[in-house]
Amino acid sequence: MLSKSHIKLITSLKQKKYRLKHGFFVVEGVKTIKELLQSKLILHALYTTESFNIDAKDEILVTEAELNRISFLTTPNIALAIFKIPEEKSIVQNGLVLALDTVRDPGNLGTIIRLCDWFGIKDLVCSKETVDCFNPKVIQATMGSITRVNISYVDLELFLNETSLPIYGAFMEGETVYNTSLPDDGVLVMGNEANGVSEDIEALIKRKVSIPRFGDLQATESLNVATATAILLSEFRRG
Amino acid sequence: MLSKSHIKLITSLKQKKYRLKHGFFVVEGVKTIKELLQSKLILHALYTTESFNIDAKDEILVTEAELNRISFLTTPNIALAIFKIPEEKSIVQNGLVLALDTVRDPGNLGTIIRLCDWFGIKDLVCSKETVDCFNPKVIQATMGSITRVNISYVDLELFLNETSLPIYGAFMEGETVYNTSLPDDGVLVMGNEANGVSEDIEALIKRKVSIPRFGDLQATESLNVATATAILLSEFRRG
Numbered sequence: 001m002l003s004k005s006h007i008k009l010i011t012s013l014k015q016k017k018y019r020l021k022h023g024f025f026v027v028e029g030v031k032t033i034k035e036l037l038q039s040k041l042i043l044h045a046l047y048t049t050e051s052f053n054i055d056a057k058d059e060i061l062v063t064e065a066e067l068n069r070i071s072f073l074t075t076p077n078i079a080l081a082i083f084k085i086p087e088e089k090s091i092v093q094n095g096l097v098l099a100l101d102t103v104r105d106p107g108n109l110g111t112i113i114r115l116c117d118w119f120g121i122k123d124l125v126c127s128k129e130t131v132d133c134f135n136p137k138v139i140q141a142t143m144g145s146i147t148r149v150n151i152s153y154v155d156l157e158l159f160l161n162e163t164s165l166p167i168y169g170a171f172m173e174g175e176t177v178y179n180t181s182l183p184d185d186g187v188l189v190m191g192n193e194a195n196g197v198s199e200d201i202e203a204l205i206k207r208k209v210s211i212p213r214f215g216d217l218q219a220t221e222s223l224n225v226a227t228a229t230a231i232l233l234s235e236f237r238r239g
Numbered sequence: 240m241l242s243k244s245h246i247k248l249i250t251s252l253k254q255k256k257y258r259l260k261h262g263f264f265v266v267e268g269v270k271t272i273k274e275l276l277q278s279k280l281i282l283h284a285l286y287t288t289e290s291f292n293i294d295a296k297d298e299i300l301v302t303e304a305e306l307n308r309i310s311f312l313t314t315p316n317i318a319l320a321i322f323k324i325p326e327e328k329s330i331v332q333n334g335l336v337l338a339l340d341t342v343r344d345p346g347n348l349g350t351i352i353r354l355c356d357w358f359g360i361k362d363l364v365c366s367k368e369t370v371d372c373f374n375p376k377v378i379q380a381t382m383g384s385i386t387r388v389n390i391s392y393v394d395l396e397l398f399l400n401e402t403s404l405p406i407y408g409a410f411m412e413g414e415t416v417y418n419t420s421l422p423d424d425g426v427l428v429m430g431n432e433a434n435g436v437s438e439d440i441e442a443l444i445k446r447k448v449s450i451p452r453f454g455d456l457q458a459t460e461s462l463n464v465a466t467a468t469a470i471l472l473s474e475f476r477r478g
Contacts, residue, residue, distance in 0.1 A: 109348070111463055118462055120453035148454065178477040214359035214476050215387065223357055223469070224350055230466035231473045237453050238417045 002047065002066045010047075010070045010082065016132045022087050025134035029077040035144035041083045048072045048079035072136045085134055089150050093163060094185050096236055101156055101201045102129040102192040103225055109133060110141020111226040112190075117145035119233040124149050125187075127156040127201075156189075160204040163187060167206050170228055171199050174208030182236045190229050209235075241286065241305045249286075249309045249321065255371045256343045262324050264373035268316040274383035280322045287318035311375045321420050324373055328389050332402060333424050335475055340395055340440045341368040341431040342464055349371060349380020350465040352430075356384035358472040363388050364426075366395035366440075395428075399443040402426060406445050409467055413447030421475045429468050448474075 012018035013026045027033050037043060037054065046052060049067055066194055067076045075146060086159045091097065098121050103109055116124050131138060133151045160167055168182070169189040191197035193223050197205065210224060211231050223231075251257035252265045263283055266272050276282060276293065285291060285298045288306055306315045330336065337360050342348055348370050355363050370377060372390045399406055407421070409427040428444060430436035436444070450462060450470050462470075 045478075111466060112404060113465060114463065117454050118452055143460065211357075211473065212476075213357055217357050221382065225354065227466060227469035229353060230462070230469045234450065234470045234473065237451075 002060070002062050002070065006047075006060075007070055010080070013082070014072060014136060016135070019085065019134050021130065024082045025085055025139065026072065026136050027081045027083060027139050028071060028073055028079070028136070029140070030079050032079045032139070032142075032144050035078055036081070036083060036147060039147035041086060041121075041147060044082040046079060046081045050078055052079070069139065071138075081220055088152050091125060091150070091152050091154075091159075093165060095123075096121055096185065096233075097123045097125060097163075097165065097187045098229070098233070099125040099127075099156060099160070099187050099189045100130045101127050101189055101197050103190065104129075104131055105193055105225075106131050106135045106137035108193065108224070108226045109135075110138045110143075112144040112229050113138070113142045113149050113151070113173075114187055115226070115230055116149045117235055119237050121233065122150055124151045125156065125159055126151065126153050157200050157204065160187065160189070160201065167204060169202065169205035169208055170200075170232060171197065171205075171208040171210055171218050172222065174210035176212050177209040177232060179237050180207065180235075181210050186236075188232060188236065190225055190232075194223055241299070241309065243297075245286075246309055249319070250348045252321070253311060254376060255374070257456065258324065258371070258373050263321045264324055265311065265375050266320045266322060267310060267312055267318070267375070268285050268379070269318050271378070271381075271383050272318055272320045275320070275386055278386035280325060280386060283321040283323055285318060285320045289317055291318070293430060295412075303396060308461050310379060312379075327391050328395075329358065330364060330389070330398075331411050332404060334362075334451065335360055335424065335472075336362045336364060336402075336404065336426045337468070337472070338364040338366075338399070338426050338428045340366050340428055340436050341434075342429065342463075343368075343370055344372045344432055345370050345376035346380050347432065347463070347465045348374075349382075351379045351468050352377070352381045352390070353384040353386050354465070354469055354472055355388045358476050360472065361389055363390045364395065364398055365390065365392050367392055396439050399426065399428070399440065399478075406443060408441065408444035408447055409471060410444075410447040410449055411461065413449035416448040416452050416474045417451065419446065419448050419474075425475075427471060427475065429464055429471075432464055 019025050026037055043058050047062045049064055070080055108135045168186055258264050266275055282297050286301045288303055309319055404423045407425055
């Protein structure tokens, strides 16, 4: 059974303000929930139409109609879970670190987290203006990868000022990434969907790289930030 | 002013069945509409709250409330246009051709069309089960690239059987794409989001390639089809 206070809490978690206040975030879909249950994340409550056979005190069986009421999705997916937001771990300053300067779209951030997981990027460093990684649309797009990437929200200018790693950034007018020798240890900065890397951050970037365009008409304005990140991470890793 | 018949026509174009029946598709957003106006596509009608200063017979000034009624978006964007669906051109059998085996997600197809434009892929060949490229969500995601890529819906098995181009495909268990020598002319087949390339199509693929995974835990199941396409097209083009 779903009480009014449950509904109120869950609905509030759509907003970052309430996620921060309560320290919880929402995950939907059996597959992702199961993956998160196997991680170090701590479950607060699970609302489901079909039992997961976990500790009964954490599991609340609901009807489809009740799930519809609390779900953030158009087509709810059997279960909705509330997990505790984990504490941020410190950023390990070696290997390849990905930094995002104000990436706004939840789907893009979700895809980028999944890419970090694939390419073994342990630390994803986000400017404070980047969309919250516990946004339900981000969680949906990560497919469970969020449990395997350490995501930190920082003053990006300060972070880049203090790091001893070489700083690379994606720019339309950068040197062709195919001809650039890329190190194993470094920071790669990706910019905002519409405006790219901001001026203050650009000043801290040592090497600007770009993905060459091959179209005849040269009319495509830019690649989507998630697809550009995919190509650049692949370039760093392919050696 | 917006008549009932206009509203009925526009609303119907959300569905593929009616797009095929009427031969029209809907585009929203000033930027994309302007890009399409400059292409070879033929405008049928433009509904806008601000004049585009084009031939008055094609332009229907509407109020914001009227635009809200016809828009497919949560936040309508000043203008909505109806264009004629162009005739399919024949597929040019040289250079690099991208083929999609049942890609279902409109956002993925839109991103892939934008990637084709960036990487100078002239022909995108889709299985009949692939999402319709005139779906409004696809159009939204292409950012105008749809005018620069020739998209054909075909019997993919037949197409691959008949082509003289070498056929490559993306598979989890393929050889590392980083170590594969890739030709200038060829077909690259990408599979469905959940199931990959289907069995009948797999039988026709000569070279299976994969993007290596670098994560320690080896737990990420797969890359999203759009990001995998980004990396593979980049690999074909980088030489």
